[in-house]
Amino acid sequence: MTTLSADDLVSRQYEALPYPARNPRDEARRLIEGSPGALPEMRHWIFGGRLPARMRVLFAGGGTGDGCIMLAQQLADAGIAAEITHLDMSAAAQKIAAERAAIRGLKVDFVRGSLLDVERLAPGPFDYIDCCGVLHHLADPAAGLAALRSVLARGGGMGLMVYGRIGRSGVYDMQDALRLLAPEGDPPAARLAIAKRLLPALPTTNRLRRNEAVTDHLNGGDAGIFDLLLHSRDRAYDVESFVGLIEDGGLGLASLIEPARYQPETYLLDPQLRRIAGDLDPRDRAVLAERLAGNIARHVAYVVHPDHEALPPAPLDPDAIPVWSRTDGAQMAAAMGSDRVLKLTLDGLAYRFPLPQSAPVIARAIDGRASVGEIAAQVKVQGFERAWPATFAVLNGISRLFLRRA
Ligand SMILES: C[S@@+](CC[C@H](N)C(=O)[O-])C[C@H]1O[C@@H](n2cnc3c(N)ncnc32)[C@H](O)[C@@H]1O
Incomplete structure (x- = not known):
């Protein structure tokens, strides 16, 4: 009997059971959206709110195509020229992803092979590299990240997802x-x-x-x-080992997603505990939040090249344009309720985010085109300069609202 190596077992799995299971015909009725890789989110965190005129994008271990199809569709809808490459070692997964792209009329280049060979197979530079749920299946995740970094453009960034150790309890x-x-x-x-x-x-x-x-x-x-x-190789990270992987790989952390889930105040009501948590350094704050929540089963981060300079627009920049992701102003305003507390359940936990009194009025005025200055003039809310940043912090913290530049 021949013994298969872990690499062979991983390859065999993704040929037999392409992941995630998708039926290309479903593209006719819905677009699957998520993180990392959603256009408004990566534009905000990596590109300072404005994408390069012509994007080069790599999906490393793109699987059956969820992220790739989402971003290709969003870029096409926004009229942004992009060259998109899907790299994966599974022929079966790429067949499904290619059918999904074809049904939508999206152009994606498919390259078969290991991301460890990316320099040879799909030479960069890429402005955005998406690697979701792949590094933790490699024998050496740091080597995988280094390979991706070698094809990352200087002003570019990556969206990464690895398993969360604590949230994967059991x-x-x-x-x-x-x-x-x-x-x-x-x-x-x-x-x-x-x-x-x-x-x-x-x-x-x-x-x-x-x-x-x-x-x-x-x-x-x-x-x-x-x-x-039944996977033959996966490892999970706590937030400090994930941030360590990123920083040891010579990359800068732009944000963990969703940011609010990594803020201890999301879980602490007691004022003294909130004060102590507020004095911790950013990494320890994330560590504390992860330990308190216990439900972060996947860590998502946007990371940037060390020479990268763009920062997300400031909420009070009058020229910044707020844009929704996976929701709209009417839906969000309704969710705020008469008590102005946004309630949502994520991964088994009921979250409650108090909002300013004027948050629903502001939310309804956000249409993806009006700038912050125009919204302020339109809503005529007293104390807009405090209410808007507070509203933005909550909605950006749950990855529903971002800023772009014209
Ligand atoms: C868990 S799936 C994730 C798919 C996709 N990124 C998503 O999130 O929907 C992992 C994918 O990575 C691919 N993969 C694993 N190791 C790889 C490697 N060394 N190079 C390229 N692809 C790899 C597998 O074939 C599989 O399609």
Whole structure:
């Protein structure tokens, strides 16, 4: 019997079960949006609110195409010229991504191979590199990040996603359990069948069963179950090891996403605790927030080349233009309710964000075209210069509102 290496097992998995499972025909009825890679979000955090005239974009380990299709569509809708490359070692995943692009009439170049060979396969420089859910499957994630950095344009940046150790509570227990019940050398279909027998009958105290932040095994089909519980190589990061990976890789952290989830005040009401947390340095604040929340199962970050200079526009810059992502002003204003507290549930936790009294009026005036100065003149809200930045901080903190420059 030949023993397969971890690399072989990872390749075999993504050929047999391209991830995430997608049916190209669904492109006719919806666009999947998320982070990293959403146009308003990466433009804000990486490009100071204004994209280069002609973008070169790389999706490294682009899989079945969620991020790639989203950004290609958003760039096309915005009339921004872009050259988009999808690099992946799985032919099966690329076939699905290519069909999705074709149905939408989007032009994407597909390159097959490992991101470790990116310099040879898809020479840069790229203005934006998206690497979502891939580095943590490599034998050496730092080598993968270094390879990507070597093809990053000087003014450019990347959107990264790696697994969150704390939020994935229970996942590694189940991977251990399944290694005993369904050894790694067994055929993937047999291992999957064992996992499916096990899942419905887990004890109520099982940590995966209790973890509301992880749902791939519940709604990701066979590919989701395999990727989560039967993967032959994944590692998870706490926020400090993720930031360490970024900084050791010679990159600067622009923001963790969603920013509010990495702010201890999101979880602390007690004034004394808030004061102590407020005095911590930025990294410790993120560490504290992650430990308090317990539900960050994936870390997303925008990172920039060290020579990069653009900063996100300041909220009070009168020429900055607020733009929604995945929502609109009417929807957000309605969600603020009569008590002016924005309530939303993310990964099992009910978040509450108090807002200024005038937040709904301001939200309704944001249409993606009007500048901050124009909105101020239109809404005529007393204390706009305090209410608007406070409103923006909350909505930007949950990655629903960003700024662009004309
Ligand atoms: C978990 S999927 C993520 C797909 C996509 N980025 C997303 O978030 O929807 C991981 C993808 O990375 C690809 N992959 C893994 N190792 C790779 C490598 N060394 N080079 C290129 N692609 C790789 C796999 O084939 C798979 O399609």
